[in-house]
Amino acid sequence: MKWTETLIATLREDPQEAEIPSHRLMLRAGLMRKLASGLYTWLPLGLRVLRKVENIVREEMDRAGALEILMPILQPRELWEKSGRWESMDAIMLKARTHGGRELVLGPTHEEVVTGLVAGEISSYRRLPVNLYQINTKFRDEIRPRFGVMRSREFIMKDGYSFDLDEAGADRSYRLMYEAYQRIFRRCGLEAMAVEADTGMMGGRESHEFMVPAETGEDEIAVCPGCGYSANVEQAAVREGQFNGARTGEAVREVPTPGLRTVEELAEFFSASPRRFIKTLIYLAGGKPVAVLVRGDREINESKLAKKLGGAQPVLADGETILRVTGAPLGFSGPVGLEGIGILADYSVAEIADGITGGNREDLHLVNVNIDRDCPGLEFVDLALAAAGDPCPSCGKPIAVRRGIEVGHVFKLGTKYSRALGAVVKDEAGGERPAIMGCYGIGVSRTVAAVIEQHNDDRGIVWPAAVAPYQVLVLALAPDQPGVPEAAEEIISALAPTGRDILYDDRPASAGVKFNDADLIGFPVRITVGKRFLRTGLAEVKHRASEEVHTVPPEEVPALVDRLLA
């Protein structure tokens, strides 16, 4: 392909809208353009990368025995009512209505459709297992799209769904996908790690996220340097604590604290560590208030809380509710004497000796609170968000917390959808059983961004060969000089049998412009021919990643390119 015959539009300056490297570089290198917030057009160069990632995904899915299908993006309301998600996922769904009044949703995911499909097509255990996948556009009305294609409203996703007769089969399917994912990300040139994860809106039991470690990632991962345990911090268990010291045995005392509401302000006022505070949060879960206790230096993990509360997403209560429930405005809640409301306490609270907490009266706090004495009968559970330095749930050594980009997610779904949508099969004994499902997603467009996050330098992108838009750039300097285009063509012909993707920069631009564009876009190998070639008969071959430069005659180029791209 000649540069002058395709559409490559690089930007000389950083676009003002882009913050993180991948977003900035995808715009600057001309991979994509924004249409509106969270919506991007893929330009020829970017689309080539996207297709390469898709093809790697496709090859590995096929290799693992999955079958590719293509489902509609628009899905009927009825299907979503069967699973109960027409309501529960309303926040991220874009709904539409036809002229005839038929209600549809732009699919944020496809469990309902695929399960409905299997319900209709498969009725015997003999046809299981089956694993169906597609590579298709998803739409999620994100609260806040950001970082370009990293969190967009519309994005390309590979989603796959396995159906098995029994748990053992479902475990096998899960394992196959887990392994396929490791191959996929490795082939894309990504360093990705599988971490234990929360199942979130999908439901189900076991789940792993595939994370690409990156400072700019939106997720936090708890990693144990000791035993290799790793989990999303939302998922990481925080171990039961111990009492942290002797109590004085003194009675609870009331202390006026006018206007002091935050742990920070109170810690200063009492000259006490935040670890001495019993932070009392009033949540609303399914409209019902509940008091949640955690040590002052810790944060609540709402995903753990949701599970303890039976699944409803808890939201912090408004000031009015707090006043009604505790008798005091926000900032003065405490567990002592709190009645008419459920109380959940995090393990960390059990540790606190002679603690400080709200007095459930405006401008009043209590000191010398010992939870076992002053709030007898509380149950202590794990509600805390894991933090760096916490003991590893597996081996007890202190964990580290790193940031990462979630590029893939695998779930064991169980029978939630197969029951709801009637994906049942006859078993050997003639009985009916719901298929046991798994679902497996890869954010394909996000993976492109993740590759760039991991492979860039101050000059631009440094593509891994497997996903580069073109693996080789043949760059002609002074292409109007007799002999130069001929030399370029000769090298391109010599490379043709290798099957490499080759772009030929035939623009009559200055050397600096062409070299800078080459570096910005990040072609793995650049071959330069110009007047120097006419003089010496040698082409310059440069490897983007290592900056190795070789000067060789055209006939040696293919072997050298093979070596550099190996």
Place this chain on the structure above:
RNA sequence: CGGGGCGUAGCGCAGUCCGGUUAGCGCGCACGGUUCGGGUCCGUGAGGUCGGCGGUUCGAAUCCGCCCGCCCCGACCA
């Protein structure tokens, strides 16, 4: 949804506070010349509903009101 910022040529920006020539600069683009191994240089030129609507005023990019879009932070940690 809350807070902050921004919106002037394809891109990056100045001008707005303090209203007053034909609204500027750099890049890019077109044409001519020049140069030719790391964003050449010179010249000529095209390109603008100053986000939109309304208001104030003799006069609005500039002041006021409403709306829209985009980016960032947060989404209540008591």
